[in-house]
Amino acid sequence: MHIAIIGNGISGISAARWIRKLSDYKITVISSESEYFFSRTALMYIYMGHMRYEDTKPYEDWFWDKNRINLIHDYVESIDFQSDTLSLKDQGQISYDQLIIATGSAPNRFGWPGQDLKGVGSLYHLQDLGVMEHYSRDLSRAVIVGGGLIGIEMAEMFLSRDIPVTMVVREKSFWDNILPTEESLMISRHIVRHHIDLRLSSNLKEIVDDGAGRASAVIIAETGEKIPCGYVGLTAGVHPNIQWLGETPIETNRGILVSDRLQTNIDNVWAIGDCVELRNPMPGRRGVEAIWYTGRMMGETCAYNICGQEVSYDPGIWFNSAKFLDIEYQVYGDIRPYATPEGQESLYWEHLEGEKSVRIVYEKASKKVVGFNLMGIRFRHEVCEQWIKTSTSVEEVLINLDLAHFDPEFYQSYKNELLETYYKLTGHQLSAKEMNGLDKVLSFLNS
Amino acid sequence: MSQPYKSMSLVHPNPKNLDIVQKAMIAISLLGLLLIVLAQEKSSYLLALSMLLISSGIIGFAWRSYLTRPSGIQNNGIWFRSISSRGILGWITGLILTFFYIILYWYPQYLGLGIEGAPNRGIVGFFDPLAMALKGTPASQWFVYGTLYTLAIFSFGIKFIWKYRHNRYQILRTISVMISQMFFAYLIPELLEGLNEEYSTKWFDKDLKNMWPLDYDFFDQWHIANMSSTGLLGWSVLIFSLLLIFVISPYLTYRYGKRWYCSWVCGCGGLAETAGDSFRHLSDKSLKSWKIERWLIHSILVFVVVMTIAVVYGYLGDDSSRYYITRTMFTVIVVSLLVVTGLIVRFWMKQAGRNDLNKVIYGILGLIGVILLINYLSGSGNAFFIDNYTFKKWYGLLIGATFSGVIGVGFYPLMGNRVWCRFGCPMAAILGLQQKFFSRFRITTNGNQCISCGNCSTYCEMGIDVRSYAQKGQDIIRASCVGCGICAAVCPRGVLRLENAGTDIFAKGLELRNNHVMVH
Ligand SMILES: Cc1cc2nc3c(=O)[nH]c(=O)nc-3n(C[C@H](O)[C@H](O)[C@H](O)COP(=O)(O)OP(=O)(O)OC[C@H]3O[C@@H](n4cnc5c(N)ncnc54)[C@H](O)[C@@H]3O)c2cc1C
Ligand code: SF4
Ligand code: SF4
Numbered sequence: 001m002h003i004a005i006i007g008n009g010i011s012g013i014s015a016a017r018w019i020r021k022l023s024d025y026k027i028t029v030i031s032s033e034s035e036y037f038f039s040r041t042a043l044m045y046i047y048m049g050h051m052r053y054e055d056t057k058p059y060e061d062w063f064w065d066k067n068r069i070n071l072i073h074d075y076v077e078s079i080d081f082q083s084d085t086l087s088l089k090d091q092g093q094i095s096y097d098q099l100i101i102a103t104g105s106a107p108n109r110f111g112w113p114g115q116d117l118k119g120v121g122s123l124y125h126l127q128d129l130g131v132m133e134h135y136s137r138d139l140s141r142a143v144i145v146g147g148g149l150i151g152i153e154m155a156e157m158f159l160s161r162d163i164p165v166t167m168v169v170r171e172k173s174f175w176d177n178i179l180p181t182e183e184s185l186m187i188s189r190h191i192v193r194h195h196i197d198l199r200l201s202s203n204l205k206e207i208v209d210d211g212a213g214r215a216s217a218v219i220i221a222e223t224g225e226k227i228p229c230g231y232v233g234l235t236a237g238v239h240p241n242i243q244w245l246g247e248t249p250i251e252t253n254r255g256i257l258v259s260d261r262l263q264t265n266i267d268n269v270w271a272i273g274d275c276v277e278l279r280n281p282m283p284g285r286r287g288v289e290a291i292w293y294t295g296r297m298m299g300e301t302c303a304y305n306i307c308g309q310e311v312s313y314d315p316g317i318w319f320n321s322a323k324f325l326d327i328e329y330q331v332y333g334d335i336r337p338y339a340t341p342e343g344q345e346s347l348y349w350e351h352l353e354g355e356k357s358v359r360i361v362y363e364k365a366s367k368k369v370v371g372f373n374l375m376g377i378r379f380r381h382e383v384c385e386q387w388i389k390t391s392t393s394v395e396e397v398l399i400n401l402d403l404a405h406f407d408p409e410f411y412q413s414y415k416n417e418l419l420e421t422y423y424k425l426t427g428h429q430l431s432a433k434e435m436n437g438l439d440k441v442l443s444f445l446n447s
Numbered sequence: 448m449s450q451p452y453k454s455m456s457l458v459h460p461n462p463k464n465l466d467i468v469q470k471a472m473i474a475i476s477l478l479g480l481l482l483i484v485l486a487q488e489k490s491s492y493l494l495a496l497s498m499l500l501i502s503s504g505i506i507g508f509a510w511r512s513y514l515t516r517p518s519g520i521q522n523n524g525i526w527f528r529s530i531s532s533r534g535i536l537g538w539i540t541g542l543i544l545t546f547f548y549i550i551l552y553w554y555p556q557y558l559g560l561g562i563e564g565a566p567n568r569g570i571v572g573f574f575d576p577l578a579m580a581l582k583g584t585p586a587s588q589w590f591v592y593g594t595l596y597t598l599a600i601f602s603f604g605i606k607f608i609w610k611y612r613h614n615r616y617q618i619l620r621t622i623s624v625m626i627s628q629m630f631f632a633y634l635i636p637e638l639l640e641g642l643n644e645e646y647s648t649k650w651f652d653k654d655l656k657n658m659w660p661l662d663y664d665f666f667d668q669w670h671i672a673n674m675s676s677t678g679l680l681g682w683s684v685l686i687f688s689l690l691l692i693f694v695i696s697p698y699l700t701y702r703y704g705k706r707w708y709c710s711w712v713c714g715c716g717g718l719a720e721t722a723g724d725s726f727r728h729l730s731d732k733s734l735k736s737w738k739i740e741r742w743l744i745h746s747i748l749v750f751v752v753v754m755t756i757a758v759v760y761g762y763l764g765d766d767s768s769r770y771y772i773t774r775t776m777f778t779v780i781v782v783s784l785l786v787v788t789g790l791i792v793r794f795w796m797k798q799a800g801r802n803d804l805n806k807v808i809y810g811i812l813g814l815i816g817v818i819l820l821i822n823y824l825s826g827s828g829n830a831f832f833i834d835n836y837t838f839k840k841w842y843g844l845l846i847g848a849t850f851s852g853v854i855g856v857g858f859y860p861l862m863g864n865r866v867w868c869r870f871g872c873p874m875a876a877i878l879g880l881q882q883k884f885f886s887r888f889r890i891t892t893n894g895n896q897c898i899s900c901g902n903c904s905t906y907c908e909m910g911i912d913v914r915s916y917a918q919k920g921q922d923i924i925r926a927s928c929v930g931c932g933i934c935a936a937v938c939p940r941g942v943l944r945l946e947n948a949g950t951d952i953f954a955k956g957l958e959l960r961n962n963h964v965m966v967h
Contacts, residue, residue: 039898039899039900039901041900042899048524049526049528050523051905052526056901060734193517300964314964321941326519326520326613328939380894381894381896408616408932409615409616410615410619411616438891438947438948439950442948442951
């Protein structure tokens with residue numbers, strides 16, 4: 001049996017590794033961006049000089065031979081589903097028995113005038129770094145359009161080289177379509193503190209041509225203001241990378257449509273990772289979730305299914321993490337943007353200095369906790385997950401809050417501040433238990 | 448197709464240059480060093496001035512680099528700078544350091560050490576006023592080295608604290624190494640030296656934390672004799688050192704892992720963590736270097752143990768009226784110690800139901816064999832069929848000096864700041880074995896949060912591929928981990944935590960914490 005995988009990102013590689021663990025099938029991974037799997041999430045650190053490209057490769061180069069995973073560095077131009085063959089740009093044809101499509105995302109471009117000028121870039125592929133690097137020399141200002149996770153990373157990259165940055169953000173406050181208001185305001189303040197010129201409630205009208213085909217300024221739609229710059233970063237989200245398929249018998253919507261087992265409408269074709277849209281996402285989750293761990297879990301799930309063990313894709317309770325300049329962010333469970341929804345209560349505490357906060361959201365009536373939102377503070381994933389899964393009451397959580405503490409040793413814990421906030425909110429006086437240490441955590445998790 | 452983005456690792460892009468203040472601070476430090484090298488007269492003022500220039504330059508540089516921006520991870524441009532990316536400056540610094548160590552160990556006369564009663568000149572002479580003030584005798588090359596070493600840990604310690612000022616673990620640990628060096632390794636021993644005339648003729652090591660087997664001649668005849676013949680102080684040091692080696696250290700390592708020593712107390716570790724911090728990412732992360740590391744460091748450990756036993760055996764006699772401990776008694780003690788250790792290990796293995804400890808058992812059995820062999824060959828008491836002291840001399844030259852000094856520090860800018868601690872130190876080897884098999888310490892990973900970015904592996908000074916564990920959701924249990932906590936600090940997703948727990952000590956690290964696919 002020959003399994004071909006298109007795309008050597010986290011999802012394709014996870015599939016390959018798990019198929020190797022579970023079977024003796026022949027495995028071929030074809031990918032055009034880089035010869036070896038590297039961590040896309042670490043792109044910013046290469047530009048910033050924290051790591052070299054080779055440091056972003058999670059496996060040493062000998063790993064693939066040793067595990068008999070055959071790598072082909074080439075671009076798949078088309079797939080013939082009749083004869084089960086792939087046509088590669090340089091290296092001819094490859095036939096397969098089972099095919100896994102794991103081609104990731106592509107950055108959004110919304111048809112802005114000037115979006116194809118020189119000096120306009122995105123941040124997704126390794127090659128995008130080359131472009132940024134090229135235009136960074138003597139750059140007077142970079143303008144970043146889009147206020148998401150990639151936008152803020154790009155801003156941090158330029159800051160690391162002392163290049164002035166303007167961020168043009170559609171929302172009223174940074175990432176306020178995902179974050180609750182207070183946290184969103186905190187990040188907006190933090191961005192300004194780092195001397196980023198943050199333009200909120202602003203849309204891009206056009207990118208100005210300098211006459212030689214190179215971007216020289218952007219114009220803001222709302223004000224008509226012209227901001228001169230030498231590089232424009234378009235970071236307004238991504239979409240599943242499926243355009244390359246062209247006319248295809250594979251059913252697609254926004255992404256390649258797949259069943260719970262990650263199978264497409266064609267029997268021996270599977271799809272995983274960013275390029276996928278689930279036909280039946282779990283309640284409360286979206287059909288397209290372009291993040292790292294979902295790709296990894298899909299890869300593993302798909303491997304089991306291909307190797308004959310039927311499993312449904314189950315990403316568990318939602319969680320994620322990011323870092324906004326110096327503020328780390330973690331989320332567990334269901335946290336809604338803007339104000340806390342009807343029927344829920346939000347216990348929110350923010351540190352005086354305004355760069356750390358804890359939010360615990362629970363249902364008003366039953367008191368059961370539904371989510372945790374953390375800024376500048378680390379909580380333990382398994383503990384939060386168990387609390388949410390078992391519908392633990394917020395009071396129980398607060399009493400045992402030590403269990404979730406994941407900041408380094410000697411860091412202050414903020415449980416008393418949270419108890420106090422809870423008292424102000426509800427009039428209930430609770431007292432916390434001493435639940436410090438991994439011993440207690442292990443016994444809680446195993447109970 | 449061409450390899451993408453190759454340029455990044457080869458050609459340095461336009462890095463942020465040092466600003467004028469930073470350059471001035473470096474110049475001030477260098478001026479201080481220059482003063483030491485060029486000074487012709489002995490003057491306490493000039494000496495004080497040079498110390499002040501060196502440290503204020505370093506501290507001023509740190510202030511300018513870190514305190515003028517918000518707290519947070521400060522790794523921008525590390526791989527672009529010549530000094531910290533094995534560029535020209537890195538090589539030059541490596542060469543100068545190596546050169547310095549060679550002179551220090553083998554040609555101290557070129558540093559101005561007065562030979563055969565002649566007065567000190569040059570650099571060593573320049574430090575005479577301070578040595579006279581502290582202990583009432585002229586300086587030696589070791590005094591000069593100790594002073595500069597302490598100054599480096601102090602100044603770069605402040606730099607490190609400012610760099611990680613948002614991180615209390617880092618701050619406390621750095622204060623701890625600064626105090627250990629300043630007082631236990633430097634001031635207290637030097638002051639004690641001056642208290643009693645006798646100490647200069649009957650020298651023994653008064654740095655309490657410098658323990659066997661790092662201090663490989665602790666059990667030498669002259670050393671034990673000097674300790675046991677200099678009254679209360681000597682005896683106290685002897686007894687405390689023995690307690691430290693056999694009781695306190697195993698206990699602390701059981702509770703907290705080897706970090707209590709390697710990154711909170713030890714002088715070599717102290718220099719690595721402070722002055723060496725800018726080079727931590729240069730350690731090799733490959734599987735191959737891990738293999739070399741395990742062979743090298745454990746061979747050195749075996750050497751030291753056997754050598755020490757042989758040396759002690761060599762100077763003990765059989766006459767119980769002349770020796771506290773006779774050869775036979777000594778053999779019995781050592782063999783019983785080993786047997787007890789072996790039995791404990793067996794017991795753990797049973798408890799944990801694991802057989803990967805067999806190697807340790809074989810090691811212990813092998814050692815017992817060697818000891819009995821030494822006993823059998825007795826008479827001369829020569830292990831390895833050559834004279835024990837010749838063997839020890841070679842150990843001192845190759846491991847004690849060349850490895851720990853010349854390569855250990857000289858190669859900071861080339862192979863990272865923990866070359867010695869990782870590949871050579873027998874102390875690290877012992878503590879590491881204990882850490883791996885019988886300690887509550889481990890690094891836990893935060894469920895599924897790892898994004899495989901690689902910051903942790905890159906900045907692990909011990910060359911541990913932390914990511915390979917974190918991305919599987921597996922706890923990190925590695926003999927070499929010195930618990931510096933930097934992997935946890937640089938992780939942008941809050942995935943790693945150093946912790947201690949006793950309940951699952953036999954099974955720690957075996958479970959995967961990742962949410963993996965459940966097959967029903
Ligand atoms: C800058 C940045 C930061 C991020 N940070 C985070 C984060 O912190 N946390 C998080 O959860 N997620 C993050 N993400 C998202 C995460 O990286 C993606 O969800 C993940 O990489 C998707 O993996 P994948 O395997 O599905 O696809 P990809 O990683 O995109 O891999 C697909 C590969 O297939 C190749 N390919 C596509 N078409 C073809 C073809 N026709 N022939 C051959 N090869 C082809 C592509 O070139 C690509 O190399 C980040 C993304 C970016 C860009
Ligand atoms: S694993 Fe982490 S704590 Fe251990 S030595 Fe490496 S960086 Fe330090
Ligand atoms: S543990 Fe943290 S630093 Fe290490 S690879 Fe994972 S996310 Fe990156």
